[in-house]
Amino acid sequence: MKLLRYGPVGSERPGLLDGDGNIRDLSGQIADVSGDALGDAALERIRALDPASLPLVEGNPRFGACVGQVGKFIAIGLNYADHAAEAGMELPPEPIVFFKATSSICGPNDPIEIPRGSVKTDWEVELGVVIGKHAKYISEDEALDHVAGYCTINDVSEREFQIERAGQWVKGKSADTFGPIGPWLVTRDQVPDPQDLPMYLEVNGTRYQDGSTRTMHFGVRKVVSYLSHFMSLHPGDVIATGTPPGVGMGLKPPVYHTPGDRVELGIGGLGVQVHDVVAG
Template identity: 60%
Template sequence: MKLLRYGPKGAERPAVLDSDGNMRDLSGVVADIDGETLAPDSLAKLAALDTGSLPLVEGTPRIGSAIARPGKFLCVGLNYADHARETGKQPPEEPVLFGKAANAISGPNDDVEIPRGSEKTDWEVELGIVIGSRAKYVSEADALDHVAGYALVNDVSERSFQSERGGQWIKGKSHDTFGPVGPWLVTKDEIADVQNIDLWLDVDGERRQTGNTSTMIFGVAHLVHYISQFMTLEPGDIIATGTPPGVGLGMKPPVFLKAGQVVTLGAAGLGEQRQVMVTA
């Protein structure tokens, strides 16, 4: 299934794509696409629905973040060796974890704000894991049993705030709109091999990033297992799994985003995003 949320920001409604790619409203079935809806029993009930009998969503409404109110928005840093090296760092021996604040979450095609005082706003196309059942001290062999599905994420970053202003990375990762998620949550049964998903990102139509999840240092199952040793993962939590090479910071000389530029990105099977850069 491809689950999504549509409508004005703060008033999104749940939906599912039917076999013809049309949006069908789910508000008569579930309240939202959140942790409760993503539990295994709930997903099984949604999968059994006759989507063609659900109300058709007319027009082209705004698409919101694919997940409502995640308890955690976690990220994995430097998870592609080439990306680590382009930023001047060695590939890590264990996953590098950090968080994005929940206010960063936005729709896949919403404008992205360049923060006041920013000179180093950057892009990062990523695969996002969405948790479906509680995961605490899970084994790597059982880790994928706790995954509801996957979503496309742009881990927008302000590099100066991230690395030059002291403290933790979260300052450079959490500005409003710095976490577009979607357009869909794609349930894991639709993904044949999560470690073989093509990723790409363009800036103003010029290809900047091309990658594949096969080159991750730490794969999806290992990440869910690893993170669950430090904190309990709950249904609806999002884990952005790292970005392949090609970020602005790694270019020589570095290149960063300006107001008016357009970023487009996508992942095989997970859809595409489009964001216009605007001044905060």
């Protein structure tokens, strides 16, 4: 299934994408694509519905982030072998964990705002993992049973704020609009192997990132299990799992966003995002 949220900012409604690409309203079935609605039993109830029986959403509404009420927005750094090489850094012995503020979350086609004072706003296409069942001290063999599904994420990053200013990465990762999620959440039964998904990102028609989740250093099973040994994972938590090479910081010379850019990114089977870049 492809679950989504649509409507104005702050008033999104839950929906489902049917086999013909139409949005069907789910608000009569669930309050939101969040929390308990992401558990196996709830997803099975939705899966059993005839999409044609659900109200058809007319027109072309805005897509919101495909997950609502996100409790934790966790990210993994330097998690692709080819990206680490691009950055001139060694692969880490354990996953590098950081957080993005949940206030950075926005829709998959919303404008991306360059923060005031920024000169190094960058892009990162990433596989998103959405937790569907509480996870604490779980093994790698159990990990995917705790996943509701997958989505496309752009881990937008301000490199000066992240690297050149004192402190932790979070302040270079958390500006408003730095966390586009969606367009939809694809349930895990529709993704046979999360370690075999093509991914790309283009800015103004130039393809900068053209990779695959095959080159992940720590795969989804490892990441979910690993995190569960340091914090409880709850339904609706979102994990951004790292990016392949081609980020602006790694180019020679580096290239960063400027107002007027258009960025497009996507992951095989998980949908495409298109953003206009504007001054914040």
